Amino acid sequence: MGNRVISGKTRICGIIGDPIEHTMSPVMHNAAFNQLGIDYLYVPFRVRKEELGKAIGGMRALNIRGLNVTIPHKVAVIPFLDELDPLAEKINAVNTIANDEGILTGYNTDATGFLQALLDREVELEGKNMVILGAGGASRAISFILAERGAHLIILNRLLELDWAEELASRISQIFTKEVEALELTDENLVKVLEKADILVNATSVGMSPNVDEIPVPANLLKPSLIVFDIVYNPIKTRLLREAEAAGAETIGGLDMLVWQGALAFEKWTGLKAPVELMKKEAIKVLEGREN
16 A cells, blocks of 8 residues: 555445455455556455445445445345446346445446456357356356357256256346256266357356365366366466366466456446556465465
8 A cells, every 4th residue: 555645535445245354356456546546445344234234325325436245245235226237137136336426336247357358368159158057146147248148058056056047047048038058067967068068167166265176077078179267266276277278178267257347346436447467466466375
């Protein structure tokens, strides 16, 4: 932070969630504010479920310019907002709020951040066969943006939560009038769907620190023609990504999505182009510190 001065003109942004201690957003955003020389400050707020309504009321009362929203509030926050961006409304989840003179609008930059990470690699989505592992909040955002871009989706989830995948597939099928399949996440089904897959997305927490030796897909099913996107960003390179690289596949790590969702939120709050590379560099510093 250096010797920066907080004044009556300083605009506040932040993130709400529970837990919140792990977040890297303050590091990324404050570095970006400092580099651009704008009078903004980003702080984390731990908000329990039962206090969510009061927290959003506080955002309005204190004229907080913007908030990121993380687990477990991405769906529960919606009733407290004034407006929803059309994509956030389709997904039924919000990870970014902008406060414009007391009008609170919800966005989903998880979805657009994931998409931007693919576009950075010049990955075409129209007509591609996508296999998505998991049916939680991240999977919802990813599935909707991919369906909107014309991809063909198959969603796999473990048996205990297969109904989540079926509900998600049904909702996307209705909104986009296209068939989306939901299957149990088993090795047998993975063999079947990966045979024709162009892109595999791990939207589960499998392989996340400290369980870095876990992998959601048997390594022998990975192939050179596949693009593998693992949204886990801690560690920076998961076992899935290492095995995919060894198989000759193109890989994209979760850090790219993390940085882009933050950058797109930054742009909504400030109206300025985010220094994406700086934000990524600061996130890498923190992650490498955690790994050592």
